[in-house]
Structures are given as structure tokens and as C-alpha cells.
Ligand SMILES: Nc1nc2c(ncn2[C@@H]2O[C@H](COP(=O)(O)OP(=O)(O)OP(=O)(O)O)[C@@H](O)[C@H]2O)c(=O)[nH]1
């Protein structure tokens with residue numbers, strides 16, 4: 029199966045390693061009287077570092093392991109021995125992870141490109157041993173400093189989908205059915221609203237191996253921008269989509285009016301985030317095999333003047349033109365721009 033069910037928000041408790049304490053020690057050796065101070069420094073504590081990893085596509089592993097700690101460093105030792113530094117704790121996250129402080133809500137950063145790293149808790153510094161306090165007036169120093177504590181934090185990690193295309197529509201419009209036609213994903217399909225609870229990503233693969241990531245986003249409802257029906261959580265995933273595919277139920281199941289649906293959906297997106305009104309989109313009229321769909325389509329075209337592609341996701345009709353449209357949008361327009369730039 030090529031679709032991914034994932035956890036998109038997890039709380040992470042992190043603790044960096046403490047620095048080791050400096051050591052107080054004096055050289056004691058046969059035939060070397062008053063050997064002088066030789067207490068070494070403590071090691072540095074490991075930090076907790078988040079690393080963006082191309083093989084991760086969910087925060088699920090962290091949901092099961094929410095405590096991530098780096099080890100404490102070793103204390104300094106006699107004979108001028110430095111305590112061992114402790115290793116950093118590397119935490120792999122998926123690309124598109126946004127990190128905020130759970131206590132202050134402060135934005136800490138985001139990891140988008142595989143290989144990017146972010147230090148989220150700094151390890152403590154090692155303390156210094158008594159050897160450093162030696163001076164002509166202080167020949168047997170007993171001073172040393174303690175290592176500092178490693179930082180401790182609670183974070184929220186949120187995954188914003190990095191999909192190329194987001195399917196947006198009211199519950200039951202046929203988004204999951206369309207996803208299963210466009211990609212190899214097998215989302216659950218059922219004749220009741222809110223079948224899809226978590227966003228699902230499928231990959232549309234063309235014959236020349238070009239690929240597009242398509243996200244089936246759970247159905248939006250009126251008031252989503254105010255948080256109604258988990259609205260914020262769903263809308264968050266649309267923010268990053270480069271393209272929106274509006275899926276309308278042209279059959280008008282449950283007395284719905286698809287034209288009104290479309291206008292409301294656009295409003296919800298705009299109210300959630302102004303920039304979303306600039307995301308390019310295509311409207312597809314689904315369930316064109318059902319009675320009443322033609323009339324609804326006519327009304328839609330008259331009222332909005334939008335270009336619309338008629339499909340029946342269930343019967344698999346009209347899917348190819350949608351694929352071609354997406355191909356042209358993503359791969360051919362770009363080529364034209366590149367050519368003209370030369
Ligand atoms: N007649 C007809 N029914 C369809 C078509 N596409 C989907 N359906 C039906 O509509 C119902 C809802 O389909 P889903 O794909 O689960 O809808 P969804 O938009 O993913 O719904 P949520 O996940 O609940 O938001 C199912 O019973 C489908 O069989 C179509 O082209 N024609």
C-alpha cells in the first residue's frame with residue numbers, strides 16, 4: 029500500500045545531558061613531593077538535535093517515544109583527565125515538521141529539507157578542574173566548577189503536509205474515491221460523512237515516472253476556520269499544498285447545493301488564511317453519473333464561470349483529463365518558464 033496514515037501532532041519531552049563537574053585532585057607519586065593540582069575538566073553534555081530525514085513521513089515513532097534524552101557527560105578526573113563528552117541525541121523527524129515550545133507557544137523553527145538540523149536543547153558545559161586555579165599564590169587550589177545543567181524542554185511537533193495537491197471538499201463529496209483512482213492509495217470509502225479522519229497521502233505516478241503527492245484531507249464543514257469540526261487541524265494541512273483540487277458532489281446528496289458548497293469552501297479557506305486564495309486550483313464535479321448532476325453543473329457554470337472537469341470517481345470516468353491537467357500544471361508550465369528564461 030502506498031498511502032501513509034500518520035500522527036501529525038505530538039508532544040515531545042526532551043532533556044539534554046548535563047556537563048560533568050570539574051575535579052579536585054593532586055598529583056601523588058613516589059619521589060614527587062607536592063605534585064600540584066591535576067584535577068581535569070568535566071565533559072560537555074550532549075544536545076538534543078532534530079534532524080529532517082527523507083525516510084520519515086510521520087511523527088508516529090515519536091508518539092510512542094515521547095521522551096528523548098541525551099546522556100550526561102562524565103566528570104573530570106585526576107591526572108588531568110578530561111571527562112568524556114556525551115553523544116548528542118539525534119531525533120529523526122519528517123520533512124515539514126514545525127516545532128514550538130509547549131509552555132510558551134514560541135515558534136522555534138521548522139525542518140523542511142532532508143539533512144536540516146535544529147538544536148532544540150543545548151547540552152551543559154563541563155566544569156573546570158582545580159588545575160586551572162593554580163597560581164603562584166595558590167599552589168594547592170581546592171576550587172573547581174560544576175558542570176552546567178543540560179536544557180530541558182517540552183515541545184510540540186506538528187507535521188504540515190508537503191503535498192503537491194490537496195483534495196478539498198465537504199464530507200462525502202468523494203475525495204477518497206478520487207484519491208484511490210488517481211493513486212495507488214486505498215483509503216476507506218463509505219457513504220457517510222467523516223469517513224476519513226486522518227489525512228492520507230497517495231502518490232500519482234505518470235508513465236515517465238514523474239510523481240505528484242496527493243493528500244486526501246478530511247472533509248471541511250462550515251465554520252472550519254473557527255475550529256468547527258476539527259476545522260483548524262484539517263485546514264492546517266491545506267496551507268502547504270501547492271495546488272488545490274476542489275471536489276464537489278454534483279449530485280447534491282442530502283439536498284446540498286454544489287455551487288453554494290464551492291463558494292463556502294473558498295470562503296473557509298480565505299478566512300483561515302488569506303494566502304490560500306492565491307493557491308492555484310481546479311474544480312472537479314464528481315458523481316456526474318447520478319441523477320440531477322447535469323442541472324447542478326449547469327447552475328454552477330452559470331453562476332461562477334469557473335472551468336470545471338466532470339468526473340465520476342466511482343466509475344472511474346473523466347479521471348485521465350484531470351491527471352493530464354495536473355501534469356501540465358506541474359511539469360509543463362515549469363518547462364516553458366525554464367526555456368524562456370534561457
Ligand atoms: N454515484 C457516485 N457515488 C460516488 C462517487 N464518488 C464517490 N461516491 C460515493 O460517495 C460516498 C462518499 O465517498 P468518499 O470517497 O468516502 O467521500 P469523502 O469525500 O472521502 O468523504 P469523507 O472522508 O467522509 O470526507 C461513497 O459512498 C462513495 O461510494 C461517484 O462518482 N458517483
Ligand SMILES: [Mg+2]
Pocket residue numbers: 203204205215216217223224244
Ligand atoms: Mg474520505
